[in-house]
Amino acid sequence: MTSLLIKGASLLGTTTADVLVEDGVIRFVGRASGDEGIETPDTTVDADGLVLLPGLVDLHTHLREPGREDAETVRTGSAAAAAGGYTSVLAMANTNPVTDTAEAAERVYDLGRAAGLVDVQPVGAVTKGLEGHELAELGLMARSRAQVRVFSDDGKCVGDARVMRRALEYVKAFGGVISQHSQDPSLAPHASCCHEGPISGELGLPGWPGVAEEVIVARDVMLARHTGSRVHVAHVSTAGSVEVVRWAKSQAEKDGHWQVTAEVTPHHLLLTTDLLRGYDPTFKVNPPLRPQEDVEALRTALADGTIDAVATDHAPHARHDKEHAFVDAAFGMLGLETALSVVATVMGERMDWSRIAEVMSVNPARIAGLDAHGRAIAVGEPANLALIDPSASYVVDRDASLSLSRNNPWHGRTVTGQVVGTWLRGQRTFGS
Amino acid sequence: MKKHLLSIDDVTADDIAALFETAAEMHDVQRREVKKLPALRGRTVINLFFEDSTRTRSSFEIAGKWLSADVINLSAKGSSTSKGESLRDTVLTVTAMGIDGLVMRHSASGAAHQVAQWLDIPVINAGDGTHEHPTQALLDAYTLVRHLGSLEGKHVAIIGDLTHSRVFRSNIKSLAKLGARVTVVAPPTLMPSGVGPWSAEAGFATSYDLDGVLAGDNGPVDAVMMLRVQKERMSGGYFPTAREYTVGYGLTRGRLAMLQPGTPILHPGPMNRGLEISPDAADAADSLILDQVSAGVAVRMAVLYHLLAGEEAVQ
Numbered sequence: 001m002t003s004l005l006i007k008g009a010s011l012l013g014t015t016t017a018d019v020l021v022e023d024g025v026i027r028f029v030g031r032a033s034g035d036e037g038i039e040t041p042d043t044t045v046d047a048d049g050l051v052l053l054p055g056l057v058d059l060h061t062h063l064r065e066p067g068r069e070d071a072e073t074v075r076t077g078s079a080a081a082a083a084g085g086y087t088s089v090l091a092m093a094n095t096n097p098v099t100d101t102a103e104a105a106e107r108v109y110d111l112g113r114a115a116g117l118v119d120v121q122p123v124g125a126v127t128k129g130l131e132g133h134e135l136a137e138l139g140l141m142a143r144s145r146a147q148v149r150v151f152s153d154d155g156k157c158v159g160d161a162r163v164m165r166r167a168l169e170y171v172k173a174f175g176g177v178i179s180q181h182s183q184d185p186s187l188a189p190h191a192s193c194c195h196e197g198p199i200s201g202e203l204g205l206p207g208w209p210g211v212a213e214e215v216i217v218a219r220d221v222m223l224a225r226h227t228g229s230r231v232h233v234a235h236v237s238t239a240g241s242v243e244v245v246r247w248a249k250s251q252a253e254k255d256g257h258w259q260v261t262a263e264v265t266p267h268h269l270l271l272t273t274d275l276l277r278g279y280d281p282t283f284k285v286n287p288p289l290r291p292q293e294d295v296e297a298l299r300t301a302l303a304d305g306t307i308d309a310v311a312t313d314h315a316p317h318a319r320h321d322k323e324h325a326f327v328d329a330a331f332g333m334l335g336l337e338t339a340l341s342v343v344a345t346v347m348g349e350r351m352d353w354s355r356i357a358e359v360m361s362v363n364p365a366r367i368a369g370l371d372a373h374g375r376a377i378a379v380g381e382p383a384n385l386a387l388i389d390p391s392a393s394y395v396v397d398r399d400a401s402l403s404l405s406r407n408n409p410w411h412g413r414t415v416t417g418q419v420v421g422t423w424l425r426g427q428r429t430f431g432s
Numbered sequence: 433m434k435k436h437l438l439s440i441d442d443v444t445a446d447d448i449a450a451l452f453e454t455a456a457e458m459h460d461v462q463r464r465e466v467k468k469l470p471a472l473r474g475r476t477v478i479n480l481f482f483e484d485s486t487r488t489r490s491s492f493e494i495a496g497k498w499l500s501a502d503v504i505n506l507s508a509k510g511s512s513t514s515k516g517e518s519l520r521d522t523v524l525t526v527t528a529m530g531i532d533g534l535v536m537r538h539s540a541s542g543a544a545h546q547v548a549q550w551l552d553i554p555v556i557n558a559g560d561g562t563h564e565h566p567t568q569a570l571l572d573a574y575t576l577v578r579h580l581g582s583l584e585g586k587h588v589a590i591i592g593d594l595t596h597s598r599v600f601r602s603n604i605k606s607l608a609k610l611g612a613r614v615t616v617v618a619p620p621t622l623m624p625s626g627v628g629p630w631s632a633e634a635g636f637a638t639s640y641d642l643d644g645v646l647a648g649d650n651g652p653v654d655a656v657m658m659l660r661v662q663k664e665r666m667s668g669g670y671f672p673t674a675r676e677y678t679v680g681y682g683l684t685r686g687r688l689a690m691l692q693p694g695t696p697i698l699h700p701g702p703m704n705r706g707l708e709i710s711p712d713a714a715d716a717a718d719s720l721i722l723d724q725v726s727a728g729v730a731v732r733m734a735v736l737y738h739l740l741a742g743e744e745a746v747q
Contacts, residue, residue, distance in 0.1 A: 198626030198633075204541035204562035204601060207625045279542030323520035325540030327561070 002042050004426055005032070009047035009387060011377050013353025019052065021383040024425035029379055043428075045421065047387055053357045055087025055118075055384035055422060056340065057364040057373045059179070059263050060154070060234060060311035062332065063089075063120070065111060067096025072316035072404050074108065077336070078117035079402040080314070082429035084336040085386030085419040086118050088365070088373045089314075093125040094155040100125035100136035102144035109146035117429045121370060124148040126167045126178060130156050135167060142174040149369040152179035154234060155286075155331075157216060159185045164220060168229035175369060177230040177261075180220050182241070183287065187212035193327055195273040195288045203276060206327065208288045210238035217241045221248035224258045232367055233262040235313050237287040239297030246306045261367050263311035264298050266335055266342035267409060271295075275409075281322045281329035282409050285315070302359060303350040309364040312339045316405030333409045338396055340388065342410065344417030353390070361386075387421035387431070394418055433738050436548045436555045439564045440605035448609060452574055454734035455727070461498065462730060471741050472501035475532040479505045479558070480523070482538040487701060487725065488558050488568075492535045495732035501532075501740070523547050533740045536560075541598075554739040562596050568700055569602035571731040573610055575724050576655055579696050584611035587651050591617040591642060591681060592659025592708050593670075595624050599700045600659060604636055615650045617642045619680060621670040622661075642681050646690040656691065657698040658683050661708045674707050683713040696720045 004021040011017055011029070020028035020041065058081065064072040072080075074091070081089045091108050093099035099108060105122040112120020124141040128134045130153045141148035151171060158164045158180060167178050188208040194200040196207025217233055221244060224231040233245060241262075248260045267285060272292050275283040283289060301307040315332025322329050343356060351359075365374025375381040393416045398408035421431035433450070434442045443451070461467055477496045479489050489505060496503035508522060519538075527534060533554045536544050541561030548555040559565040573583065580586055588607055594600045594616055607614050614636040616623075623638065624630070631638050639645050646653060661677060671677045678684065683697065688710070691697075697709075697719045705711050714721060737745075 196625045198628075198630040201595075201624030201626040201630055202601070204560075204564070204598060209625070279545045281546075320518040320521070323518040325519050325538055325543040325546065325561075327540045328519070 002426065004383070004423070005041040005044045006047050006052060006385070006387065007044060009050050009052035011052050012357055013051050013390070019377060021423070021426045024383055024427070026377065026379055026381050026383050029377060045387070049389070050420065051353050051388040051390050052377060053085070053353065053386045053388060054361040054374055054377060055386050055424065056085045056360045057368065057370060058086050058089040058312050058314070058336065058339070059150070059309055059364045059368060060313045061089040061091055061336065062094070062315045063091045064095065064316055066107070068318070070404070071318045074111035074120055075115040076402060076404045077314070077316070078112065078115040078120060080336040082117045082422045082424070083402050083419065084338065085340050085388065085422050086336060087384040087386070087422065087424045088119040088121060088370055089336070090121050090123050090150055090368055092154045093123050093152060094130055098125050098129050099123065100128050102137060102140040105141045105146040105148050106144050118424060119370070119373065121368060122146050122148055123154070123179065124151045126151045126153045126158050127163060132156065132159055132163060135163070135170065138167070138170055138176065139174065142176060149174070149176050150179050150232070151176055152181065152234065154179065154181045157181050157183040157185060161219060161223065165223050165227060168223055168227040168231060172227070172229050177232050177367065179232040179234045180216065181234050182213045182216035182220065184212040184215050187215070191327055193284055193288060193331070194276055195290050197273065197291060199273050199276060203279070205276065210240055210290065210294070213238055213287060214240040214244060217244045221245070221260050224260055225251065225255060228257045230259040230261070233260065235265050235268065235287055235311065236262045236298065236307060237268050237290050238294050242297050242301040242306055246301070249306065261308045262306070263309040264302055264307045265311060265313045266339045267333060268298055269295065269302065269346050270342060271409060279326045281324070281326055282333065282407055284326060284329050284331055285333050286331040299347065299350070302347065308359065309367060310339060310343055310359050311364065312336050316403050317407050319406060322407050333407050334401065334403055334405060337401060337403070338410045338415065340419055341415035341417050344390070345415045348417070383423055383426040385423045386419055389418045389420050392416070392418035435739070437566050437735055437739060438544050438548055438555065438557045440566050440569055440602050440609070442566070445609045448570065448573070448606065451570060451731065451734045451738060452577060454737055455574055455730040458733040459727070459730040462726065467498050468500055469498060470500050471737055471745065472496065472499040475740055476502040476504065476530070477533045477535060477736065477740070478526060478531050479503065479535045480508055480526055481506070481558070482508045482543070483559070484509060485537055485559070488537065491725070491728045492558060492732050495729050495736055498729070499733055499736055501736065519543065519546065520550050523550060527551055527553060533736065556735060556739065559598055561598065562601070563598050564602045565598040566602050567728070567732055567735055568599050569606040570735070571724055571728040572603055572657065572698055572700070573606045574731050575698065575720050575727045576696060577610070578727070579720060580654060582611070583607065585613065586654040587613045587615065588655045588657060589615050589617060589645050589653045590657045590659065591683070593622045593661045593665060594618045594659070595622045596662070596665070597659050603657065604634060608635060613651070615639055615645050617645050617681065619671055642687065646687055652692065653695065655696045655698065656683065658709050660700065660702065661704060663704070663707070678707055682707060683709045685710050685712045688713045688716060691718070694718060698724060700724070
């Protein structure tokens, strides 16, 4: 039996308590008086002044393995996740080969368990090869050891309404959800790399208009209602999408037989399209960085619950894939290690720690169907925990990253709220 | 003057005046029997073109040669990303041969800007995607100044495919620096995105109505600059047919008659005769299209001289 005592942490930023963990399970929560049978724990962590949260859950991570192990592996991505306070991440399907079979899903699942730093939960592709035409083996992936529940062609939009309809219908059999990358391919074709507006006009970059996202979000919520299914809107980036989601949630609540959920990335909560003026591909991401009005709408929507979750869209890339001309460079930026700090910095005045725990742990775990994550810090629960120093400010240094990649848009920025420890089933996965 | 010429943002009105003064001297050299000046002897310039070009590349080549620089043309089209080489590796490889200046064209907006951050030598942007083409704007302004005198308070109309035009994006800045007023004209589908806030900030006017602009709705027009319209834009649904475009936005014989005599007509080339410009306009007495070409060499000589000869020589 191994035991761990986290002493004097502020649970979710509210009550201060000691938390005793034995064999990966929380056995005691309260002020230890000495009579609880805690003889001498194997490890004691002094958490005075620190905040204890349930381990974070990322609905949207790119781990690049198999296929691009030079950019990230399941192991390095897991280490970066643990450093960010995560205890579970959903690994997107756009690897090479694509996660569109049970075997591919089990492979990612097993690599995650072998690394042992976070529970890596594979996302299955919606369509074979992410090509948007034929459904992937959704049921076999669901029945596999990996028990896939979230399906996404992320990186690409399921553009065909009929395919999207069938996918939404089909996953009802096993409680699945379709996470959609909302990008109408004719309104925003692949070359589109800059929010369409005055800056794309001035810079002469192919524009990616907000409406290309909004028309797909609108279509998909209607399809979810029609099919009585669950749709999850990945990386919402515009005020218009927020309005559609807000309306759809009100309808779904009345109807009761379908569901829409939504996520936002840390970068869309802070960074704006103005950063593209220097043509630095570090800031090239899909969906693109939007203007301040959209950023404000996303913050409001996260605070008021219209947006359920923060998801990183952690997208590592080898340096040489970013050292092309802007339109030719790869899309994506790192996010796992910095997500909590960015959210705490940006949203700290509008959300307390228990709300942050909801959007970064509880809700994502519920959306993904992960029963062992996003739980209360209470007796009998698995000890998946993140310990935060809420007052620590630090300057992000891309070279200090545990990721294999360096496409870090936060480099040089000062953020407040630092992860100092992470435990997965009582085992320390980050911090010392 | 700044080290690089990536955008018209890199030059001040004073820089432009200095460049024009040098260009005028260079222009005189063009008319000599022996055209070579020794100014850049022993220096090597590479014209690195990732995108096809005949006139701009030849213009830079002649400009460099008349200044006695060694000029090497390198066509890199399809040779980098298609082979998997990054842009950074391509330019570092080329410049490692030991060169003094890089003239670069690329189909991607911002490419010259990115490259300049990786190199120690001056980089001259010879056109980057749909972003900027600063030497074209300088030669356009030089040509106009020679015909109109000062551009202060003059009204220039720029007409055509603005969305895809780097010439427009550079000209809007250079004309503003020289005190000109600009009205840009295009169908709504070929107006750049976000042109409303942008034009308000940059101080130019926009219109969908070419006849109204030429009739003086926005003040008398002192010069017209036609932009090339690529026929392939029709497949993108930007306008229905060539004939409809011409009726709405071409400088037709009828519109030519609306101009005051002596109003300069410019076009950066290559022209689509019969589409955006009628032969009557292209060959009119007031057409400065060939003057632009000869001015192009003089202006590029001035740019190469100012950026490569060293400050002492230029003084």
